[in-house]
Amino acid sequence: PIMSRQRGGSIINMSSVVGVSGNAGQCNYSASKAGLIGLAKSIAKEMGPRGIRANCIAPGFIISDMTKALSEEVREQWMKTIPLRRGGTPEDVANVALFLASDLSSYVSGQVIHVCGAMNC
Numbered sequence: 001p002i003m004s005r006q007r008g009g010s011i012i013n014m015s016s017v018v019g020v021s022g023n024a025g026q027c028n029y030s031a032s033k034a035g036l037i038g039l040a041k042s043i044a045k046e047m048g049p050r051g052i053r054a055n056c057i058a059p060g061f062i063i064s065d066m067t068k069a070l071s072e073e074v075r076e077q078w079m080k081t082i083p084l085r086r087g088g089t090p091e092d093v094a095n096v097a098l099f100l101a102s103d104l105s106s107y108v109s110g111q112v113i114h115v116c117g118a119m120n121c
Contacts, residue, residue: 017059048109057112
């Protein structure tokens with residue numbers, strides 16, 4: 001309601017590259033993240049006339065407590081799938097969120113921005 005009254009705003013959904021491409025053993029996670037992408041695209045079309053933008057960020061392998069808990073061998077296997085040969089940082093994701101929340105992205109809506117070091121392109 002607030003965004004409608006002020007005739008503008010930016011909604012940012014946090015999805016995942018797994019929501020775009022899927023991943024074995026992660027059906028439930030993939031489906032939920034794909035749903036966020038569909039939600040953002042639908043909101044962008046429905047709320048665009050009110051000046052409200054909606055986008056998704058799709059992080060790939062981000063260095064976090066979750067990924068640090070993986071074995072060294074598994075982390076090395078993941079790094080081989082990433083053309084930039086490193087994991088992303090929370091700051092990499094935050095920088096995209098800042099862009100999407102700012103007026104610099106005033107004509108960006110209904111998009112999925114991958115933050116994945118080209119892992120999923």
